[in-house]
Amino acid sequence: MWPVFRFPAFRAFFGIQFLGAFNDNLYKNALVILITFKLSQSEEQTGLLVTLAAGLFILPFLLFSPLAGQLADAYDKRWLIRKINLAEVGVMLLGAISLIQQSIELLLFTLFLMGTQSAFFGPIKYAFLPEILPEKQLIKGNALFSGSTFVAILLGTILGGLGVMPDDGVYLMGAAVIVVASLGYLASFAVGEVRPHPGYPEKIRFWGNTRSIFQQALRHREAFFAVLGISWFWFFGAVILSQIPTLVKYGLQADDQVVVWFLTLFSIGIALGSAGIAQLFKGQVHLRWHPLLLILMSTSLLMAVWLIHLHTPVGGNFALTTLSEFLSSTYGLALSVSFALMAFFGGAYIVPLYTLMQCKTPAEQRGQMIAVNNLINSALMVLSSLLLMFGFGVGLSLLAMLVILAVANILVIVLFKMGAN
Template structure:
């Protein structure tokens, strides 16, 4: 049981019950993004030649990583509710070491087949860790500490994305870069396993939970039963929409930078870095502004702001100065970071996407907290699994829709404007539904 006695934020963060868990999930998120961003950079700047090919390869990679969340989240949720979560964490982190050896082979061989296979296995490992990550928090934190704990988890996840982006994106393009990244993912996996041994034993388990190995049947039954928890399921739908938007933006930033802004990999890293910092900053602001309560009053406004900022980012990048665009990038030198930052008003697209990320971070944290506190303890991991399933479904759907857009030769900027329009529709839905789920 979590200790409900008052405790300072610093003492809570460095407590034996919270910090090892925080460190394990942080290193896992960092390692995923170290590998993924190294792979994306290889695809964008070495393993593909055209706009369409780059977009298709990167979108396929995003879909392959997310697919296991859709396939295995229900099974993972049942296992997490059945067994002590601390034991499962150690087994999952041990499996990560073996998976990263596979990823190293893919990086060293530069074979897309190996890279995609490794990415799928990484997705499987993350799918089994996901239900544990958020469902274990209420077992180690008091209800009054959950919003802050979620803010640390959500914010740190995107700081991990930031660091993975920086290390993976910058290192893999160096001489012997794939070798360095290969060693890095293995070492981080080893560190994650050693830290998992420090995670305190969690006592909650429910042997009555049946583990159904029929993936399709169990997925359908768990999703259907989760709808009975109306407030939690509303939070799941709202969270899933955020990841629909985030999946498109994160996966398409390399293509957006190279073909719309005509800038190089350093600018890609800058965009991904500031996007990650923005999410972390927004998550931290949510933890401070909302205190111990969960308030969804401003979420429709946050969605409206996200649409506005996305439209502005596309407008300054694509519409203004389009006469200066170079048609044949194969014979042109892409802009470096210093040149891009001096290219007004196109450089404002970086500021607008950063602001969008801040708004997104503030949007997501209260929703995760609502999911946790409105779900019974013995069903919490399965509700998180439902969240991961719907997140994965919308993220895979986003990949398919973007691939379809490329096949129909839609410009990426056009697809992003369509996304902003759909987000407005979701803002109206949220406004109409929020009062009954406040």
């Protein structure tokens, strides 16, 4: 067991964030599968509703991150954690009703509320860690948070899709999201007693402080540089994760089991990379290896693209339709390894950046810095979707766009060179 688990507040907070990420994706994927296979009437309607759902979940991060950052610095984070987790219980009660009624409007409204709850929890997630862990343990705490988040996303995605499809699946999923939210709320009482807080030096405003928050973030050059590096990772990851189903169906002509396989590889790769870099750095934080990690990420992605290009079926005939058939071939194993390595190097890339952002931001401003991080992350994830739609619109193949992404990833090395000066 890693030393960070000796701290009771960390154990409780780790459980809260894992349950929250799991529950978000349990509900979100149950919603997507329900819309795709039961509620939508055409391919066009399905595509529109699924895209709308993705946008509604991200939108609150753009709308509420400035306010969430101010609140995270204005109040004791333990008190906020309890209130936000209590709100999640209420949102999931509405989510259970929406699943049972199978109302598209109510499902999407609940998803927006879930995104809102996550947007307010986001600044607390990484601002609270330095308050409950010694600085030398921060990189291990961040590694566990980053790796476990992707595992939670994977488990929620798989179980949400499988659980909602049986005849009584909506009742099962409705009960599940309420139970998980309630467990998170109970765990929130184990993060410690609420303490007096000095408060926030400025008036809390919904939008008015956005400009000052960015100006304040820019004053902490190293921390803001880390934010830019983190945001690029989420741009890169959003492209990869969003296109796995398309890549599997049309590039490999394989079934949904292979989609789950690649999602699993991505999540486990991120988790192992996060753990590996934390053990290697032994509490020290530096970015000297990040240019190499970017090159290795791009090399792994280009290798995967090359393998897919060489083995793309012609005329619709493709033997590797099931997971067992796919993994029985040398090609399938090689493609799996290249994809897993890309995720592994990505996990090693992201953990030191989160740690640097925390260490180089004053404690009284961490919530706002993380709010800036969430804003830029969300904006770049939306940009990734827009650029993908533009690419498809002008006739670029998905493999061509992935090659462009790999080249752009190497060019980000320039950012790290600038940050080192």
